[in-house]
Amino acid sequence: MADLRPDRYIEAPRLGLDLYREVADLPIVSPHGHIDVRLFADPAARLPPPGALFITADHYVGRMLYSQGIPLERLGVGQDGADDRAVWQTLADHIELFSLTPTGLWLRETLANVFGIDDRLDSASAQTIYDQIEAQLATPAFAPHALLDRFHVECLATTDPADSRLDDHRAAGDPARIKPTFRPDAVVTLDAPGWRAALAALEASAGREIGDFGTFLDVLAERREAFKALGATATDHAAASADTARLEHTEAARLFTTALSGESSPADARLFEAHMLNEFAHMSCDDGLVMQLHVGSLRDHNRPLAARFGPDIGADIPVATDWTRGLRPLLEACGNDPRFALVLYTLDESTYSRELAPLAGHYPAVWLGCPWWFHDSPAGIDRFLDRVTETAGIYNLAGFVDDARALTALPARHDLWRRRTCGWLARKVEAGFLDEDEARELTQELAYGLVRRAYRLE
Numbered sequence: 001m002a003d004l005r006p007d008r009y010i011e012a013p014r015l016g017l018d019l020y021r022e023v024a025d026l027p028i029v030s031p032h033g034h035i036d037v038r039l040f041a042d043p044a045a046r047l048p049p050p051g052a053l054f055i056t057a058d059h060y061v062g063r064m065l066y067s068q069g070i071p072l073e074r075l076g077v078g079q080d081g082a083d084d085r086a087v088w089q090t091l092a093d094h095i096e097l098f099s100l101t102p103t104g105l106w107l108r109e110t111l112a113n114v115f116g117i118d119d120r121l122d123s124a125s126a127q128t129i130y131d132q133i134e135a136q137l138a139t140p141a142f143a144p145h146a147l148l149d150r151f152h153v154e155c156l157a158t159t160d161p162a163d164s165r166l167d168d169h170r171a172a173g174d175p176a177r178i179k180p181t182f183r184p185d186a187v188v189t190l191d192a193p194g195w196r197a198a199l200a201a202l203e204a205s206a207g208r209e210i211g212d213f214g215t216f217l218d219v220l221a222e223r224r225e226a227f228k229a230l231g232a233t234a235t236d237h238a239a240a241s242a243d244t245a246r247l248e249h250t251e252a253a254r255l256f257t258t259a260l261s262g263e264s265s266p267a268d269a270r271l272f273e274a275h276m277l278n279e280f281a282h283m284s285c286d287d288g289l290v291m292q293l294h295v296g297s298l299r300d301h302n303r304p305l306a307a308r309f310g311p312d313i314g315a316d317i318p319v320a321t322d323w324t325r326g327l328r329p330l331l332e333a334c335g336n337d338p339r340f341a342l343v344l345y346t347l348d349e350s351t352y353s354r355e356l357a358p359l360a361g362h363y364p365a366v367w368l369g370c371p372w373w374f375h376d377s378p379a380g381i382d383r384f385l386d387r388v389t390e391t392a393g394i395y396n397l398a399g400f401v402d403d404a405r406a407l408t409a410l411p412a413r414h415d416l417w418r419r420r421t422c423g424w425l426a427r428k429v430e431a432g433f434l435d436e437d438e439a440r441e442l443t444q445e446l447a448y449g450l451v452r453r454a455y456r457l458e
Contacts, residue, residue: 012423016426026418032181047144059312064098089130114408117133179233221286233289239277299311319347322355323356340365342363378416397454417446
């Protein structure tokens, strides 16, 4: 493997590298991600073996390999007892696919800086590198809690369904550091195949039957309080559109009753989802939980594949989003309320300067989330900052979230953000937009300060 240059990914390296050194060792704050809390609940837990850790659970890797005709079965997806070494070898045999992708950069950084492996991963070196990784994963130094300490993780938020009893969070025993995040999507998508099962699970966790809309709202509010008691500061919501049209209570109740009878239509379901975003915003005003909204992804675009392997296999595709009209009902109701905080994420980059930056630059409650998924990349970070800062400034941004599924990926994801933002700020200094003192302050904010304030972690 080529040496990792100290100034890698940093353009305008003289000042950029100087700025980076001031933030490189700041704690990691990860308020949105998908790392399994069970890793921290069981003292005997260890990370999965290399193939599962780097490939099977990572839809970034899976979608690229699948695009080249490699069956998901060869990646261990949906396969009990998959040959983990063979999964790892498949990645190594096709490693060239990841050149110039953020996935390739994260992999290189993780091998070098987490596992101390300098050899280039390819077909010939795959099994030797596999043995090196697996040997380290079996040591106490790679126990999940030990890695949190090694990576200087100050806060790690998991993403948990509304019905979660949170037993694993109680067992983890560190709510100041390991926090749940309330995600109710499964119980508000009335036309989803698993909606009735999700509702039954919510009833079980609440200990009562949900036979009407009023009870449904009461139970959701109670579950939010249970999450808060174990350290939660945020909720998370994914939607196909930004529509937040508010219904009369009686109409929302009718849609819920119709769903209970098994007769909900897709149109009814979309109306109910829009209304529930409004309801959740009002709940956030009451309980103080920060509301995250991820919009602009058409989930499970490859429906035959989702039917075979389930959701979250890399087939979510960006779609156009109308934030301005869609969010207006919600923001007119709650956007001026000092108790409310809303962090917006999109896969529709075209809305950065046209809609999102102006919204964040006006409403006190709105924070603009960082580039998400396809755009969490070196060029994507630059595009984001170029398009939003002239209207929203820096202090209406929510800092960085990694959206990671693997604990070992945290340092690489945060380090790349810090390097790129420092290089971007250094170029602004060279062009005369900032002086160096301003740039130093802003590097601290982008790396650490903004995300702590946006997610109410201070």
